[in-house]
Amino acid sequence: MLSLHGKTVAITGASGGIGEATARLLARRGAAVVLAARRSERIDAIARDIREEGGRAATCVVDVTKAEDLQRLVSAAIDRYGRIDVLVNNAGIAPISPLADLDTEGWSAMIDVNLRGMLNGVAAALPVFREQGAGHLVSIVSVAGLYGASPTMAVYAATKNAVRTVHEGLRRESTDGVVRTTAISPGYIRTDLADSMTDPRIREQTRKHMDVAGIPPAAVARAVAFALEQPDDVEIGEINVRPTVQA
Template sequence: MTVPTHSTAVGKVVLITGAGSGIGEATARRLAEAGHRVVLGARRGKLVAAVAEDIRAAGGSAVHRELDVTDLESVRAFAGAATDQYGRVDVLVNNAGVMPLSTLDALKVDEWNRMIDVNIRGVLHGIAAVLPVMRAQGEGHIVNIASVSGHRVDPTAAVYSATKFAVRAISEGLRQESRDLRVTVVSPGLTRSELTEGISESAVREAVQDQMDIAIPASAIGEAILYAISQPLDVDVNELVVRPTAQG
C-alpha cells in the first residue's frame, strides 16, 4: 500500500474511540459537520452504528466498527479498517474511558483494574495501532482525552486520577519523541456524559450527579478537539483544559 504524504482536501481521516455516546459521539458529529471523515469505534456496536447512520443522513462521512480498546488486536483491526478504506490515518482521538469512582478503602479492585485497562492500556493500544501508519505518512495527530482529574486528586478519585495523570505523562513522552507528529491532551471538567452511570457506590454517584447542574455539554469538548486538529501542521496545541466557568 502506498501511503499519501499529505492530508487530502476532502477532510482528515479521524478515528474516534468510545464514539457511541458522550464526548466521543459529540466529537464525531462535530468533526463530520466540519467535513472530516470519521471512523467510529465503540464497545456497543448498535449504538455506534446508529451514530454513524445519523451522521451520514446529515450529509457527513462516517463508518463504524465495534471496538474493545482493552484488546490490542481489536484496536489494530479498527485502525486497519480505516487504512484499508481511506489509505491513511490523520487523527486518532483516544476517548474511550471509564470512571467508577470510589474510596480506596472500598477495595473495588475489579473497578481499579478496569480503569487501568481502559484508561491507560486503551490509550497505549491506540497509539500502537496508528503510530506506524503516521510515521510512514510523515505526519499525524494523536488526541488523548485526560481529565481535570489528571491535574488534581479528589477523594474517591485516586485511581481514576492516577489513570489520567498517566495519560498526560504518556502524551508528553510521545510529544517529546516526535518531530513529525502532533500530540494534544484535552482535559475536560464536569461534562454531561454517561461516565457517572458507571459509579457503583450510590452515595458517590449521587454526590457527583449533584454537581452536574453546572456541567458543560459534550459538544464543548468536540469544539476543542476541532480547534486543535484544525491548526497548521507546524502548530501543535499541546494541552487544553475545558471546564465549566462555575467549576472550582
C-alpha cells in the same frame, strides 16, 4: 484555521457523550470519521445520522482493552478512506470509590480502559503515522488530578495523569514534527460517565454536579476541532475545558 476536508479521524468511545459529539462535529467540518465502541447498534445509528446529513462515517466495534481491536480500527480507517490522520482516544470509565473500599477490580478496570486502552491506540496508530509522515494523537484526559487527586478519585486520577505523561513523552520523542499530540482535560461534562461509578452515593453526587454545573459534550468536541484545525507546524499540547462555575 485549516479545513478538515480530506482528514480521516478514528474516535474510540464514540457511542455517546464526548465521542459522539466529536464525531458529529468533525464530520460537519469535512472529516471522514470512524466511530468505534462496543455498542454496535449505537455507533451504527450515529453513523447513519452523519451520512444522512451529507457527512462521511464508518463504524468499527472495538474494545479498547484488546490491542487487536485497535489494530483493526486503524486498518478499517485505512481500508475505507485510504489513511488515518487522527486517533482520538476517548473511551474511559470511572468506577471511583475511596481507596479504603479496596475495589481492586475497579482499579484494574480503570487501568485497562483508561491507560492500557490509550497505549493500545498508540501501538496501533504510531507506526502508521510514521509511515505516512504525519499523524495526530488526541486523548481525552480529565481535570481530575491536575492539582492533586480528589477524595475517592485517586486511581482514576492516576490513570488519567499517566495518559498525560505518555503524551508528554511522545511529544518529546516527536520533535521531527511527524506526530502531534493533544491532551484535552474536561471538567464536569454532561455525559453518562457516572453510570460506570460503582459507589451509589458517589454516583448520585456526581450526577447532581453534572446536572447543576455540567456543560454539553459539544464544548469538548469544539476543543478537539480547534486542535486539529491548526497548521502542521502548530501543536496544541493541552487544553482544559470546564464549566465557568466549577471550583
